[in-house]
Amino acid sequence: MLRDVREWFDGAADGEIRALEEVPGIDPERLRELWCAEPELMLRLDGLHTAAQRAFERRTRVAVTDELLRALRAVAQGADVARLETAVALAGTRLEADTATAGARGLNTGLTCGIVTSPVILLVVFALGEWVPRLFGAGLGCQERLALAGALVCFAGGAMGAVFSVIVRLRDPRQLIRDSLVSDSLVVGDGPGGAGGPAVDPVQLSRALRQEGWYRVVVGWFLATALYLLVAGGILTLLTPPASPAELCGPGPLSADGHGALVKTWFFWAAIGFLAGLNERWARGLLRHPSAPGVEATGPGDGARRS
Numbered sequence: 001m002l003r004d005v006r007e008w009f010d011g012a013a014d015g016e017i018r019a020l021e022e023v024p025g026i027d028p029e030r031l032r033e034l035w036c037a038e039p040e041l042m043l044r045l046d047g048l049h050t051a052a053q054r055a056f057e058r059r060t061r062v063a064v065t066d067e068l069l070r071a072l073r074a075v076a077q078g079a080d081v082a083r084l085e086t087a088v089a090l091a092g093t094r095l096e097a098d099t100a101t102a103g104a105r106g107l108n109t110g111l112t113c114g115i116v117t118s119p120v121i122l123l124v125v126f127a128l129g130e131w132v133p134r135l136f137g138a139g140l141g142c143q144e145r146l147a148l149a150g151a152l153v154c155f156a157g158g159a160m161g162a163v164f165s166v167i168v169r170l171r172d173p174r175q176l177i178r179d180s181l182v183s184d185s186l187v188v189g190d191g192p193g194g195a196g197g198p199a200v201d202p203v204q205l206s207r208a209l210r211q212e213g214w215y216r217v218v219v220g221w222f223l224a225t226a227l228y229l230l231v232a233g234g235i236l237t238l239l240t241p242p243a244s245p246a247e248l249c250g251p252g253p254l255s256a257d258g259h260g261a262l263v264k265t266w267f268f269w270a271a272i273g274f275l276a277g278l279n280e281r282w283a284r285g286l287l288r289h290p291s292a293p294g295v296e297a298t299g300p301g302d303g304a305r306r307s
Contacts, residue, residue: 007057007058008105009105009109010203010206010207011055011056011057011102011202011203011206012055012056012057012058012061014054014203015053017050017053017054018053019046019049019050020045020046020049020072023069023072025069025073026069026072026073026076027076030076031076034072034075034076037081038081038084041081041084041085041088044088044092045068045072045084045088048064048068048088048091048092048095049065049068049069051095052064052065052068052091052095053065054201054202054203055095055098055202056098056099056101056102056105056202056203056206057098057101057102060094060095060098063094064091064094064095067087067090067091068087068088068091070087071083071084071086071087071088072084072087098202099200099202099205101202102202102203102205102206103200103202103205103206103209104170105206106205106206106207106208106209106210106213107166107170107209107210107212107213108213109210109213110209110210110211110212110213110214110215110216110217111163111166111167111213111214111216111217113210113213113214113217114159114162114163114213114214114216114217114218115159115160115163115217117217118155118156118159118217118221119156121155122152122155122156125148125152125155126148126149126152129144129148141249142245142248142249143245143246143249144245146245146248146249146262146265147232147245149266150228150232150241150245150265150266150269151225151228151232151269153266153269153270153273154224154225154227154228154269154270154272154273154276155221155224155225155228155273156270156273157224157269157270157271157272157273157274157276157277158220158221158222158223158224158225158273158274158276158277159217159220159221159224159273159277160220160273160274160277161220161224161273161274161275161276161277161278161279161280162216162217162219162220162221162223162277162278162280163216163217163220163277164274164277164278165216165220165277165278165279165280165281166213166216166280169281216280219277219280220273220276220277220280223276223277223279223280224272224273224274224276224277226276227272227273227275227276228269228272228273231272239272241265241268241269242261242264242265242268243258243261243262243264243265247261248261248262248265
């Protein structure tokens, strides 16, 4: 059970990579003949066979490796080489899907971690806001509590806006692979089905996008907090909350209208935070790894926005 959970997050554990020459049941002399007769096909087969042994999901490793070796043994025993070509094409497609699954799972895990962490951070910040002033013999009044609560609501809205922005722009999981091809740290081949198999290591891709998914949520936090400071501080006067803390705090209890204004104020700050989080796309990094000289990387959905 624990192994299955770990593999769901980090992929199957690495094992010993075996070359085609080390596979039992294949005549070495016949293998050399195939290399001489079909060098390009065998080069693709060798790359995909190696890539299949480090696929993200264990079942993909087993299924693709077995299918490639089954086709190779059949051709070595006299079957048409077209069977091997078909197996190579199907293996490339399946390994590409495996890499896309790894990237999407890593990104979703990072985003989910950020969303789950947000309420915890909100509670910690609110508790500190109540506790720290007491160390100096002071306390938070009504207006200060409402201002802090508005900031935290805006903070949470920024996280939701950042997650929504990423999900909307990432329509195709395979975009994770295409946008990672420019990364020098992840390139290991010439692309799915090419000489080197999939051009990104699925485990590395999953870990990188998990970190960047979390990073996007953090960006949403900071953007929402910055916009809250601008609006609440009176610097940005284009947007004004339905009611200020001074209007909501009075000598007596809140009236029905006062409660309505308080709820509207929280909704206002949540919406402000959400809109600020949507602008996380302007923070470079997610799915845009360092480009090769003269090449500009493109984030998910950027091409669709330009077209």
